[in-house]
Amino acid sequence: MLSPFKILSKDPNCQARTGILYTRHGAVHTPVFMPVATQGSVKALTDEDLKNAGAECLLSNTYHLYLRPTTKLLQQLGGLHKFMHWDGSILTDSGGFQVYSLPKFRKIKEEGVTFQSHHDGSKHLFTPENVIQFESEIGSDIWTMLDVCIHAKNPTKHDAREALDITKRWAQRAERAYEKIVPVQNIVQNTDGSFTVNNSLLFGIIQGSIFPDLRKEAALHMAGLPTHGYCIGGLSLGETLEQMNEAVSAVTENLPEAKPRYFMGLGTPVEMLNSIERGVDMFDCVWPTRVARNGMVMTSQGRMNIKNAAYRTQDIPLDDQCDCFTCRHYSRAYLCHLFRAQELTSHRLLSIHNIRFLIHLMEQARTAIKSGTFLSFKEDIIQQYSQQG
Ligand SMILES: [Zn+2]
Structure with missing residues (x-):
């Protein structure tokens, strides 16, 4: 067929x-x-x-x-x-x-x-x-x-x-x-x-x-x-x-x-x-959206949990390498506040980021395959993930 x-x-x-x-x-x-x-x-x-x-x-x-x-x-x-x-x-x-x-x-x-x-x-x-x-x-x-x-x-x-x-x-x-x-x-x-x-x-x-x-x-x-x-x-x-x-x-x-x-x-x-x-x-x-509702996000520097008190004052995006709607418009401090205040918008904004993160990862993988460098790309990502935040 x-x-x-x-x-x-x-x-x-x-x-x-x-x-x-x-x-x-x-x-x-x-x-x-x-x-x-x-x-x-x-x-x-x-x-x-x-x-x-x-x-x-x-x-x-x-x-x-x-x-x-x-x-x-x-x-x-x-x-x-x-x-x-x-x-x-x-x-x-x-x-x-x-x-x-x-x-x-x-x-x-x-x-x-x-x-x-x-x-x-x-x-x-x-x-x-x-x-x-x-x-x-x-x-x-x-x-x-x-x-x-x-x-x-x-x-x-x-x-x-x-x-x-x-x-x-x-x-x-x-x-x-x-x-x-x-x-x-x-x-x-x-x-x-x-x-x-x-x-x-x-x-x-x-x-x-x-x-x-x-x-x-x-x-x-x-x-x-x-x-x-x-x-x-x-x-x-x-x-x-x-x-x-x-x-x-x-x-x-x-x-x-x-x-x-x-x-x-x-x-x-x-x-x-x-x-x-x-x-x-x-x-x-379902994992990226499920964990987003628990405050967990994937970033180019590894995983982070937005509930963590350290993020309450950080006026920077979740991931400066990410082009998603959330990272373009909101700070870690705002997202941390939303999550702690149990505002439903945090579910949406963190889910948008995690979905975009995986779709972007696939785009990067496609670029690496086209240039014949997929294996070194994979090793770099594994390296980043071994340093989880
Ligand atoms: Zn993002």
Whole structure:
């Protein structure tokens, strides 16, 4: 299947590459960080804040939107883009991870997974087929397949094998469900190498936990299915950095080069850069906005907590290297005051900064890849992060 992904440059010293993924809602430059709009909103931010921070693609959660406001209602109201006033790209996850997070209330069978709503305890069934249907009702640009996720901290190989086998069988069913909704691919490659895309894209999810042999098997299986790209699921869930890196390498080394790879749920700088080095193109995480609401910000000098009394009198921006709205207009002293006074504006201003920080980090990574200096760029960033404030 033709993937509307154009590779622009490759770093000769590692697997890192830059590219553009084209969707129905425009170009997404990779490596990319995608802010998470869990319930159709990136917490505390508007679409304008996200645009100004340079966001090109958001992630939203099928599980949450299915339960509330319901995907049927979203479809009636013209889809998620119109509902939340976002004209960039949207990727939806499959709900597999959210259901995994509810272990007491879920039951996995061959047909699908039954679970109880965290709102009212009502019972629901997700199948590979109906999840694709829900994503079409949401109207997102990139759809992902239902998968089975297990914890990555000391998993047993038996559990990882079981989760992988069912994920593989579900992938085939999801792919057939996608073909029913999108029977003809309307993706055209233009003479300049860009793509015009008129349908939603399908990404398969690769499981296999921390076991490189299972990851390789999962990658080869998914590479044999007609999809536009690949998600790496089930990592950043308690494994060591070494285990994460090994699992990622086992996946990317066994995937076709010409399609994008997306590491689900990763958004911490050092881990993202390690994965880019191994050929990963896309990331998402709630972490930057979640920690912002606790007063934690990332800066070019490492992390800082704005609650710290030392910032009460500092009439300088959070980060003098940052071009975000917050750093251009407000001082550390003001942000420290807002946070201590529990003013809600602090959530917005600190979230804007953290989102922009990660998007800017991806822009810097792209520049470094283009000039063949990604590895030294990565080492510099790791150095900065070892001096945390
Ligand atoms: Zn900033």
